[in-house]
Amino acid sequence: MARQAPGPRGEPILGNARRFQKDILTALQEGRREHGDVVRFVGIGPLFPVFLVAGPEGIKHVLQDKHQIYPKTPFVSDRWRALVGDGLICSEGDFWRRQRRLAQPAFHRQLITSFGQVMVDTTEEMLGEWDRSERSGATVDITSEMTRLALGVLGQALFAANWRADAKVMEHAVHVAIGEAYRKFEKFVSLPEWVPTPANRKFREAKADLDKIIYRVIRDRQADKGEHPNDLLESLMLATEDDGTGMTVEQVRNEVMTFMFGGHETVASGLTWALFLLSRHPEVTRKLMSEVDAVLGDRQPTVDDLAAMPYLECVVRESLRLYPPVSLISRTPTEDDEIAGYHVPKGSMVLLSAFVTHRHPEHWPNPEGFDPDRWADGKADGRHRYSWWPFSGGPRKCIGDAFGLMEMQLVIAMIVSRFQVSLIPGQPVLPRPGLTLGQQEPVLATLTKRSVRADAVPAPVPVEPVAARCPVMHD
Ligand code: HEM
Numbered sequence: 001m002a003r004q005a006p007g008p009r010g011e012p013i014l015g016n017a018r019r020f021q022k023d024i025l026t027a028l029q030e031g032r033r034e035h036g037d038v039v040r041f042v043g044i045g046p047l048f049p050v051f052l053v054a055g056p057e058g059i060k061h062v063l064q065d066k067h068q069i070y071p072k073t074p075f076v077s078d079r080w081r082a083l084v085g086d087g088l089i090c091s092e093g094d095f096w097r098r099q100r101r102l103a104q105p106a107f108h109r110q111l112i113t114s115f116g117q118v119m120v121d122t123t124e125e126m127l128g129e130w131d132r133s134e135r136s137g138a139t140v141d142i143t144s145e146m147t148r149l150a151l152g153v154l155g156q157a158l159f160a161a162n163w164r165a166d167a168k169v170m171e172h173a174v175h176v177a178i179g180e181a182y183r184k185f186e187k188f189v190s191l192p193e194w195v196p197t198p199a200n201r202k203f204r205e206a207k208a209d210l211d212k213i214i215y216r217v218i219r220d221r222q223a224d225k226g227e228h229p230n231d232l233l234e235s236l237m238l239a240t241e242d243d244g245t246g247m248t249v250e251q252v253r254n255e256v257m258t259f260m261f262g263g264h265e266t267v268a269s270g271l272t273w274a275l276f277l278l279s280r281h282p283e284v285t286r287k288l289m290s291e292v293d294a295v296l297g298d299r300q301p302t303v304d305d306l307a308a309m310p311y312l313e314c315v316v317r318e319s320l321r322l323y324p325p326v327s328l329i330s331r332t333p334t335e336d337d338e339i340a341g342y343h344v345p346k347g348s349m350v351l352l353s354a355f356v357t358h359r360h361p362e363h364w365p366n367p368e369g370f371d372p373d374r375w376a377d378g379k380a381d382g383r384h385r386y387s388w389w390p391f392s393g394g395p396r397k398c399i400g401d402a403f404g405l406m407e408m409q410l411v412i413a414m415i416v417s418r419f420q421v422s423l424i425p426g427q428p429v430l431p432r433p434g435l436t437l438g439q440q441e442p443v444l445a446t447l448t449k450r451s452v453r454a455d456a457v458p459a460p461v462p463v464e465p466v467a468a469r470c471p472v473m474h475d
Pocket residue numbers: 072088089090100258259262263264266267270324325326329330390391392395396397398399400401403404405
């Protein structure tokens with residue numbers, strides 16, 4: 001007979017609700033430390049009790065072995081649906097399976113590789129602007145630079161040439177929509193979208209702007225009998241099942257929106273945290289610069305160069321370990337279950353946190369340390385598959401993992417080959433888990449142009465890491 005999982009009692013009546021809201025990642029980490037790999041958090045509100053499953057075996061159980069009984073938590077999927085419609089990220093069952101099959105060719109390795117040049121060109125444009133900022137000694141906001149860069153890459157991968165014409169309107173609309181979505185995620189209760197609050201109006205207008213452009217581009221493509229670009233949109237529009245049926249125009253729109261929102265904030269978060277870590281670890285930066293300089297010299301990278309830069313990949317993996325852009329996901333079992341001998345009731349909220357698993361001391365020696373070498377030369381071989389899962393796992397694993405990894409590697413290679421990025425001393429850099437693991441305040445830095453000398457790296461600057469608020473709780 002399965003036992004009840006242990007867990008913190010929290011405050012009288014409120015239980016753990018306030019702790020979750022104030023700093024959920026620390027609450028989860030402490031829960032694991034004090035109570036083990038399956039923790040039951042009590043609290044006030046319909047989401048409680050909430051279970052944390054922290055160990056790799058439990059993660060495998062939920063995401064892979066018993067994924068059929070662990071669909072996504074409806075409360076979270078509803079938030080996504082408000083943003084992207086019935087896209088891959090928030091659909092379930094046969095509908096999800098069909099959409100996933102239809103979307104898969106868009107992420108074929110060959111097509112993804114062809115986006116390498118888009119990633120390089122977009123980064124080159126940003127670095128041109130950084131040249132000007134460096135000359136004027138201006139401070140750059142790394143968070144917003146990475147967000148603009150990642151959106152530019154995704155926009156062009158999705159819409160090829162059409163993106164440039166509409167980029168300004170789209171950028172603005174995505175920015176507004178995602179800001180509102182963050183607010184909705186942070187609130188347990190929010191007014192339905194049709195209630196004309198100023199925030200809802202802004203959200204609806206932003207979505208309408210995006211829809212206008214996306215539907216127009218789709219219809220133009222349908223009408224144009226000439227040669228079409230080889231982008232993600234085209235792949236979605238051409239995809240068919242064995243019976244010859246494909247996606248409706250609305251489904252194509254939903255997946256475009258899903259990729260746009262799921263595929264740029266994640267990469268931007270990963271890049272920002274990687275630059276943050278590099279700026280705090282000059283010894284790592286120096287080693288990375290040596291590798292990049294030796295392979296690239298003064299030229300731009302290509303996708304083929306990545307195989308010759310193994311340390312770059314180690315840096316990216318290690319950075320995704322410490323700061324996984326999707327730090328928290330949740331599932332809700334459709335039947336009673338048992339994990340590691342503990343009872344997990346049907347309908348409960350089961351939290352899986354890559355942030356917590358990736359810092360689990362039984363699976364990661366020196367868990368809080370930034371040590372890219374732990375990935376070198378087969379050292380990762382004996383590790384549990386689910387001790388590192390920034391892209392999730394099982395059938396719902398991220399469809400854009402190769403895209404995201406490739407982009408992070410190319411962008412970081414280009415940045416370190418050209419600039420030394422130094423954080424403004426003393427600024428607090430605090431994680432903010434929402435749709436992705438962002439920062440509570442923008443990360444500000446100064447730039448120094450490199451003249452390809454890896455040993456000329458300044459000392460690290462002091463920055464204080466800490467607290468992270470709950471992504472889903474009540475304000
Ligand atoms: C560093 C970059 C990225 C990270 C860390 C990341 C992480 C994740 C994670 C953890 C999930 C699973 C969420 C869950 O199960 O609740 C996911 C799903 C997904 N991701 Fe990513 N992602 C990244 C980049 C991308 C990119 C570039 C795209 C598209 C261009 C993308 C599209 C998607 C989609 C469509 C899903 C839903 C898949 C499904 O349920 O079938 N992601 N991602």
